[in-house]
Amino acid sequence: MRPFSPAAPWRLRPDVIFLNHGSFGACPVPVLEHQRALQDELESGPVAFLATTFEDRIDAARQATAAFLGADPAGLVFVPNATTGVSTVLRSLHFEPGDELLTIDHEYNAALNALAEVAHAAGAKVVTAHLPLEIESDEQVLETVLAAVTARTRLVLVSQITSPTATILPVAALVRELDARGIDTLVDGAHAPGQVPLDLRSVGAAYWTGNCHKWVCSPKGSAILVVREDRRSLVRPLTISHGWNDARSDRSRLWKEFDWTGTGDPTAILALPTAIEVMGRLHPDGWPGVMAANHALALDGRDRVARALGAATRVPDRMFGSMAIIPLPIAPTEAAARALKATLMDEDRIEVPIVTWPVPAARRSPTDPPSALAVRISAQLYNEPADYDRLAVALARRLGAALARRLGER
Numbered sequence: 389m390r391p392f393s394p395a396a397p398w399r400l401r402p403d404v405i406f407l408n409h410g411s412f413g414a415c416p417v418p419v420l421e422h423q424r425a426l427q428d429e430l431e432s433g434p435v436a437f438l439a440t441t442f443e444d445r446i447d448a449a450r451q452a453t454a455a456f457l458g459a460d461p462a463g464l465v466f467v468p469n470a471t472t473g474v475s476t477v478l479r480s481l482h483f484e485p486g487d488e489l490l491t492i493d494h495e496y497n498a499a500l501n502a503l504a505e506v507a508h509a510a511g512a513k514v515v516t517a518h519l520p521l522e523i524e525s526d527e528q529v530l531e532t533v534l535a536a537v538t539a540r541t542r543l544v545l546v547s548q549i550t551s552p553t554a555t556i557l558p559v560a561a562l563v564r565e566l567d568a569r570g571i572d573t574l575v576d577g578a579h580a581p582g583q584v585p586l587d588l589r590s591v592g593a594a595y596w597t598g599n600c601h602k603w604v605c606s607p608k609g610s611a612i613l614v615v616r617e618d619r620r621s622l623v624r625p626l627t628i629s630h631g632w633n634d635a636r637s638d639r640s641r642l643w644k645e646f647d648w649t650g651t652g653d654p655t656a657i658l659a660l661p662t663a664i665e666v667m668g669r670l671h672p673d674g675w676p677g678v679m680a681a682n683h684a685l686a687l688d689g690r691d692r693v694a695r696a697l698g699a700a701t702r703v704p705d706r707m708f709g710s711m712a713i714i715p716l717p718i719a720p721t722e723a724a725a726r727a728l729k730a731t732l733m734d735e736d737r738i739e740v741p742i743v744t745w746p747v748p749a750a751r752r753s754p755t756d757p758p759s760a761l762a763v764r765i766s767a768q769l770y771n772e773p774a775d776y777d778r779l780a781v782a783l784a785r786r787l788g789a790a791l792a793r794r795l796g797e798r
Contacts, residue, residue, distance in 0.1 A: 453600070471578075473576075475502045481506075487542040492519055495545065530562060554712055577596055693714045710766060712764070715760055718761060732783075732786070
């Protein structure tokens with residue numbers, strides 16, 4: 389991993405190969421310094437900061453973030469994370485007994501839990517469409533999801549980039565097909581901002597939520613929820629505060645209710661424009677260059693690890709962004725995943741997730757074991773090809789017996 393430098397200004401531990409940017413991101417030093425300056429200003433004059441200048445500051449952050457994401461600022465509000473965004477939408481909507489909430493088995497465990505809880509409370513049903521670990525085409529996704537739609541389908545929850553399997557899904561095409569059937573889509577874009585180019589206006593989802601602390605590299609606690617104009621009257625924040633009876637007519641109800649839900653530290657959100665600017669300066673070609681470089685490195689890292697494991701990967705290059713998965717040739721158990729992850733970190737000093745798939749909430753029965761294990765690599769500007777070589781060597785050594793059996797079967 390590259391050491392700290394002005395070109396890669398992160399505070400990551402130099403003794404650890406960090407291949408897990410996708411989980412929680414990592415915030416560059418200039419952005420942290422800007423947030424600290426905002427915090428100092430907040431603590432030196434809390435009333436002036438929160439009661440006098442706050443709305444102007446959050447409006448500026450909203451405009452900058454909307455421009456970066458290709459979103460309508462009128463429908464953009466801030467939430468702490470995409471999980472909160474998913475629950476906010478689900479808790480705002482009304483479902484009837486017998487309604488069906490459709491999703492796929494590549495979704496994030498927390499989002500599926502929220503979907504299950506809302507469905508249970510309403511007497512509705514969660515329907516899970518099943519895809520293989522390695523998705524091979526957009527058409528495969530579209531056909532699988534649309535085949536699961538029925539007359540009872542009321543909402544579809546789908547990720548733009550799946551968390552456990554790192555796969556970019558054709559959400560714009562899905563939204564169009566579902567809209568034509570009168571079905572709204574809630575897109576979990578947790579991994580999308582900063583990993584792939586976005587134009588949320590063209591995606592057109594009724595509801596879209598995404599994290600900025602991951603690939604935009606903003607401070608933790610900075611995420612967004614975007615609501616389409618025709619659905620804004622339906623959505624309420626999880627916490628009802630002063631905006632509920634704010635009589636001002638110069639601000640929308642959506643902004644009034646979401647911008648202030650109680651006293652907190654808004655500096656992560658207010659530092660978002662700085663994160664967008666700082667990250668864009670880290671490559672000569674700006675943000676397109678950052679995304680392209682990370683994509684190329686993720687594919688190179690995938691190929692290096694796959695070669696060492698004798699694995700044939702089936703996911704097309706274009707369906708990975710700055711992350712990729714490589715299936716592992718070992719018995720798929722939760723214990724095996726935990727043990728391998730811990731060993732890689734403790735003995736090889738490599739931080740990388742070992743994914744159990746499907747996640748528990750996506751399995752056909754709560755008692756079912758996972759069907760497969762995979763290693764999910766991330767690529768960020770602080771990484772280099774040698775990082776993936778070290779992972780490849782470590783995995784080949786740890787999985788030697790399983791690899792020997794695989795090669796012997798060929």
